[in-house]
Amino acid sequence: MRRKDEMENMVTKKSPPRNGGGAAKSASSANKALIARNLRMAFGEVTSEPIPDEWLTLLSKIDEKTGGGQ
Amino acid sequence: MTVQAPANFKSDLIELLPSLRAFARSLARNPAQADDLVQDTLVKALANVERFEPGTNLRAWLFTILRNHYYSQLRKAKREVEDVEGRYAARLSARPEQDGSVDLEDFKAAFAQLAPDHREVLTLVGASGCSYEEAAQICQCAVGTIKSRVNRARKKLTEILGLEDGEAIVPSETALAQDAASV
Numbered sequence: 001m002r003r004k005d006e007m008e009n010m011v012t013k014k015s016p017p018r019n020g021g022g023a024a025k026s027a028s029s030a031n032k033a034l035i036a037r038n039l040r041m042a043f044g045e046v047t048s049e050p051i052p053d054e055w056l057t058l059l060s061k062i063d064e065k066t067g068g069g070q
Numbered sequence: 071m072t073v074q075a076p077a078n079f080k081s082d083l084i085e086l087l088p089s090l091r092a093f094a095r096s097l098a099r100n101p102a103q104a105d106d107l108v109q110d111t112l113v114k115a116l117a118n119v120e121r122f123e124p125g126t127n128l129r130a131w132l133f134t135i136l137r138n139h140y141y142s143q144l145r146k147a148k149r150e151v152e153d154v155e156g157r158y159a160a161r162l163s164a165r166p167e168q169d170g171s172v173d174l175e176d177f178k179a180a181f182a183q184l185a186p187d188h189r190e191v192l193t194l195v196g197a198s199g200c201s202y203e204e205a206a207q208i209c210q211c212a213v214g215t216i217k218s219r220v221n222r223a224r225k226k227l228t229e230i231l232g233l234e235d236g237e238a239i240v241p242s243e244t245a246l247a248q249d250a251a252s253v
Contacts, residue, residue, distance in 0.1 A: 027224040031233050035224055036196055038177040043197035046095050047088035052105065055087060058112050062080040062119075063072040 073116045076124040083115070086129055089198050093133055096193035097140045097186055111136040129200075133208045137190065144186070172231050180230040188223035195220050 027035065091108050098104035114135050115122075122131055172180075181189060187209075194205040195216065206213045228234055 027221075027228045027233075031228045032224060034172065034233070035192070035227055038172065038174060039181075039192060039196040041174055042178055042181070043089075043092045043193065046092040049088075049091070051084075051087050051091075055109065055112055056084070058109070058116070059080055059083060061071065061073050061116060062075045062083075064075050064080050065077050 073119055075119045076122070079119065079122070079124075079128070082128050083112075083132070086132060089129070090132055090136060093190070093193055093198060094136055094140075096181075096189045097137070107136055107140055110139055114139065127204065127207070130204055130207045133194070134210070137208060140186075172233070176231070180227055183230055184223060184226055187219060188226060191216055191219045192223050192227075 087108070090111065091104065094104035094107040094111075095101060098107055111132060115132060118135075122128070181192070184192070190209065191205060194200040194208060195202065200208070202213050202216050205216045209216065
């Protein structure tokens, strides 16, 4: 039975069954850290770009209520 | 003409603009489209400001508006057909380094090949610092769905980058077929 599963995986090139590879199934902690690091770098690049004046002009229409609500 | 808003609404919103833009960038195909998304989101936020309940999560509120707008545009334009082609072209450029690290540009190219639901969860949870609960609120799905999406998205990225742990690199035709199937 097991062999049949493996054959099917080879033929269809599917990932192995969930319990098949143990740690190989999800990204390793080293790869998770690498992904997290790169995500934060890519995110940081975008968030450090100057905000377009157009957006601030749009937001200047907002008249905030002052104090504790109402 | 002015729009009446709760106290601190404008200042809080301005503070959120960089991360809103980064979220848009993770969904849109290019920076210009992302900025259009943000602009449209701001217009919608102002038009619906009375629906925002002071004291609730402004970030989730804004991100949800942007996300809904993105997906409604996507449905209209059916741009995903082009997306798959774009992802295939970008796939060819990604190469893992000898030491297992990756170049940021290669990472971004690999990230762009992910399906939108994978790109958004990685950005929300992995970069914006959203909790799983907040990401679930924004994506309008269960917390468990967010968790499994994050896992699948990470797994896919490691595959595209050729960083799998001792597994053979998935052939690109297969990965492309999976991409196509997931959209």
